[in-house]
Amino acid sequence: MNYHWNWKIFWEDAPDGGGTYLDTLFSGLGYTLATAGLAWIIALALGILIGTLRTMPNKTVARIGGAYVELFRNIPLLVQMFLWYFVMPELLPVGLGDWIKSLPNAPFITAVLCLGFFTSSRIAVQVSAGIHSLPRGQTMAGTALGLTLPQTYRYVLLPMAFRIIIPSLTNEFAAIIKNSSVALTIGLLELTARTRSMSEFSFQTFEAFSAATLIYLVVSIIAIIAAHLLEKALAVPGFITSGTASGGH
C-alpha cells in the first residue's frame, strides 16, 4: 500500500484552465444539475401525459401509452444516448441533421432530451399505478356528478394520484441525477466526467472519487429532504398517503 495521499490537490490549478480542480468539479456539478433539472421537466410533462393515457378506457389509446413505455424501458440508457447522439441526426433530413450536429453544446441538448424521454417512461408507470390505486368508485362518483372524463381526471383522479406517488417520484428524481452521469459517454462534462479527468490529470484518483461521492451523497440527501417538505406541504388533511414511511431510503 504505497498510495500517496494529497488532499490539497483540490486547490491546485487544473490543466484545462478552468481554475482549481475544485472549481472544475463544481462546474461539473452545475452540468449534472442543469441536465437533470431540464430533463426532469420533460420527463414529468410527458410522463404524466403517457401515464394518464395508459389508464384511459379507450383500449387503443391505452395501448399506445403501453407501447411508449415498453420502447423506452427495454433499451439501455447508454444505447439510447448513442441513438439520440449518433443515429438521430442521420435519420433526419440532411439540413436539419447537420444543424443539430453543428450546435455548440450538442451533448448537453442530446443528454437532456434522452434523459427526459427515458425517465418519462418510468414516471408514466408510476402515474398509472397511482391512478389505478384509487378506488374505482372515485371515477364513478365523478361520472355521477356529471363531470366529463377530462374533468374527472383533472379534479378527482390526478390530484389524489400525485399525492400517492410523491415518494416514488422522489426516487425517480434521485435516479435522474445519477443517470445523468451516463451522458459522459457522449462527451458531456458533468460531475463524473470531471472526476475522471481530474484523476487522469492529477493521479490523485481516490481523492477525486471521494469528493465526487460526497457531492452526489449531499445532493441526494437534499433532494430527499426537499421531497419530504413538498409532501408535507401538499398533504390533504385526513387523506393518508400510501408512502409516508420513507422505506426506500
Add this chain to the structure above:
Amino acid sequence: MFSNFDFDVIARSWHYLFFTGMAFTLKLTVIAMVGGTLLGTLLAMMRLSSHKAISLLATGYVNLMRSIPLLLVIFWFYFLVPYIGAWITGADVPVQVGAFSSCVITFIMFEAAYYCEIMRAGIQSIPRGQIWAGYAMGMNYWQTMAYVVLPQAFRNMIPVLLTQTIVLFQDVSLVYVLSITDFVGAASKIAQRDGRLVEMYLFVAVVYFVLCLALSQGVKLIHKKVAIIR
C-alpha cells in the same frame, strides 16, 4: 430513408457481436445476479438484525451505494480493487486484476444494495408468527431463516428479483466506459472500424429491446405462476 445504409455490416460481424460481446454481457449478468442476490440477502438480514451496529453498517452501505451513480462505482472499483488485492495478499504493489474480475466485483457489490432492499421487503412480508413458531420448534436463528423465512421470501420476491435482473442486464452495458468488449462495446468497435455507427447502434437497440421485452413478458408469466394464494 435507409437507401444509403449498409446493413450488411451486421451479417459480417454477428459472430463477433454475439459470441464475444453478448457472451460477456450474459456471463457478467448471471454472475452478478447470483452473487448480488446472495450478498443482498445477507445484507438484508444484517439490516433487520437487532444488533444496532450490524444493522447500521448494512444500512449505511446500502444507502451509500444507492445514492451514487453506477458509473462512478465502476470507476471506483476499477481503481480500488488492485489496492484491495494488495492489502489482502500483503503485496507491496497494487495487484493486477483483469477487467472481467473487476467488473464482477463491481456489479456484485453494487447490485447487492438493490437486491438487499428487495429481500428486506420479502423477509418482512413473512408474518412474525412464523419466526416465533420456528423458535418455538427449537430451531436457532439460521435454521429459522434457512428453512422457514427465506424460502418463502424468495418465492414472494421472484418477480421483483427477476425484474431487477433485467435492469442489471441493461446496466452491464455501462462497462463500455472501461473499453471492455461487452455487447455494446463490441458493436461500437465494429461501428467505428467500418464507419457504420447508425446501422450498428440501431441493431444493438433492437436486440436489447427484443430480449428485454421477451424477458419481462416471461417475468409476468412467472409472477402469475408463483403467486401464493392465501
